[in-house]
Amino acid sequence: MKVKKLIGALTLALLLGACGKNATEEHGHEEGGEHAEAEEAKKGAHGGRLLEQGGYAVELAIAEDGTPPKYQAWLYEGGEPVPATAGTVEVRLKRLGGIAENHMLKPQADGSLMAASIVGEPHSFDVEVLAKIEGKTLHWEYPSYEGRTEIAAKTAADSGIRVAPAGPGVIADEHEVQGLLTPMEGRIANxxxxxxxxxxxxxxxxxxxxxxxxxxxxxxxxxxxxxxxxxxxxxxxxxxxxxxxxxxxxxxxxxFEIADLSSLWVDLHIFGSDAQHIRPGVPVKVTRMSDGATIETVLERVLPGTATASQSTVARATIANVDGLWRPGSAVKARITVERQPAAMVVPLSALQNFRDWDAVFIRVGDLYEVRPVELGKRDATHVEVLSGLKAGDAVVTEQSYLIKADIEKSGASHDH
Missing domain, CATH: 2.40.50.100 (RNA polymerase II/Efflux pump adaptor protein, barrel-sandwich hybrid domain)
Incomplete structure (x- = not known):
């Protein structure tokens, strides 16, 4: 089975390699990385991207040393530096999905211009720079992408890539325990x-x-x-x-001994302080170890005594044995839901990937996929709360998200901060 899964994963990766088009750039925070096949952008004295026009130039970078990411610029005329007060710089960004943001740079004491606004991750957008130096109006446009790739819809479908909109949900406080199936009292006859x-x-x-x-x-x-x-x-x-x-x-x-096994008790063993949180009436999902089949029920009672051998508290639920495969004496696993808390935004755990030093997911816009660093909150066995990094309705990759990550990283364009 493991060999089959490995072959399947390799096949999907080959599909992406053959059909996927990577739209990712490494800009190393020297703002303005271009496509890999394009000529590398010219660098200025401070390591930023040098934008030149008619004898004037703006060197543009994203400053991070001792500050959250912010645009910083230096002005030049005839190849020589000019004071920051000699001009103005505005950076307009358009992110994936048409989201626009503007950054106005203001003169600083060190002779540069810097924006007060932070450039959020990922640093992936189309850039428009508007500047004035000594009354001369200047304009540049260029793409600067990172953590982005393009995959045709058919290739994505064939690869098993699936998306779902981010939105509100519920995070369950759950306890995983083990138990034993037993016949119900009153349903055994000699x-x-x-x-x-x-x-x-x-x-x-x-x-x-x-x-x-x-x-x-x-x-x-x-x-x-x-x-x-x-x-x-x-x-x-x-x-x-x-x-x-x-x-x-x-x-x-x-x-003879006869038992009515149409319903069975599930005696669940609760250890330590967990017993203080579990009360009758909470939902329970019981899993059959032989084949992984599950059934949902409700905790009926917590028995007053303690199991002598294990020193555990016994909580009891009843299940319907419709298929007859729940057998008395069998061990089972169970997940007891103590509390269900609403969350403004959740995504499946399968959507999460580690990208650079981020917890991240990938969103899709058309045929483009791009990384989104996220701040996470509470989680349960299937979902995790997203505190920031997504907006409601974002189409999040929920299945095969590792393929998106691999397609971005294979180009070496995931960019190191």
């Missing part, structure tokens, strides 16, 4: 002979389903020397047969 005597006939075996009133054995009475029939007192399954033809049925010895 089938007894009314009078002692030799057993002439037995009509059921262990595992047989029987109905109430069904004949199970014939016994010849030692008192009357007549044969009488022993019938099932309840409907259920034969758990034990304690007699054989020709043996003598004695008073007080059961011939």
């Amino acid at each position: 089938v007894m002979a009314r009078f002692p005597g030799p057993i002439r006939n037995l009509r059921a075996n262990v595992g047989d389903s029987v109905r109430a009133g069904q004949p199970l054995a014939s016994v010849e009475s030692n008192l009357s020397l007549t044969t009488y029939t022993v019938s099932a007192p309840i409907s259920g399954v034969v758990l034990a047969r304690n007699a054989s033809v020709g043996s003598v049925a004695s008073e007080g010895s059961p011939l």
Whole structure:
């Protein structure tokens, strides 16, 4: 099975390699990285991107040393630096999905211009720079992408990439425990002979389903020397047969043990302080270990005593044994939901990836996919709360998100801060 999964993953990666078009850039925070095949942008004295026009120039970078990411610029005329007060610089960004933001740069004491506004991650956008130096109006446009790739819709579908809108949800406070299936009290019956005597006939075996009133054995009475029939007192399954033809049925010895297994108790073992948080009425999801099948029920009671062997508190629920495959004595896993808390925005755990030093997800706009660093809150077994980094309705990659990450990273364009 593991080999098949590995082959499947490699096949998907090859599909992306053949059909996916990477739209990611490394800009190293020297603002304005261009496509890999384009000529590398010219650098200025401070390591920023040098934008030149008609004898004037603006060197533009994203400053991060001791400050959150902000645009910083230096002005030049005829190749020589000019004071920051000699001009103005405005940077207009258009992010994926048409989101626009503006950054106005103001003169600083060190001779540069710097914006007060922060450039949020990812630093992936189309850039427009408007400047004035000594009254000369200047204008530049260029793409600066990172953490972005382009994958055709058919390729994405064939690769199993799926998206879903980010939105509100519920985070459950859950406790995972183990337990044991047991027959319910009052649903077990011992089938007894009314009078002692030799057993002439037995009509059921262990595992047989029987109905109430069904004949199970014939016994010849030692008192009357007549044969009488022993019938099932309840409907259920034969758990034990304690007699054989020709043996003598004695008073007080059961011939059969029958249990109604249509419903079973699940006795769950709760340890330590967890027992203080668990109350009757909370939801429980029980998992069958043999095949992973699950069933949902509600915790009915917390037993007053303590299990002697394990020193655990026993919490009890009832499940319907519709398929008959929930077997008494079997160990099960269960997840007890203590509390369900609403969250303004959640995504599936399958959407999460580690990208650079971020917790991140990937969003899709058209055929473009781009990383979104996210701040995470509470999580449960299936979902995690997103505190920031997404907006409601963002199309988040929920399946095969690692393929998006791999397609971005294979170009070496994930960019190191």
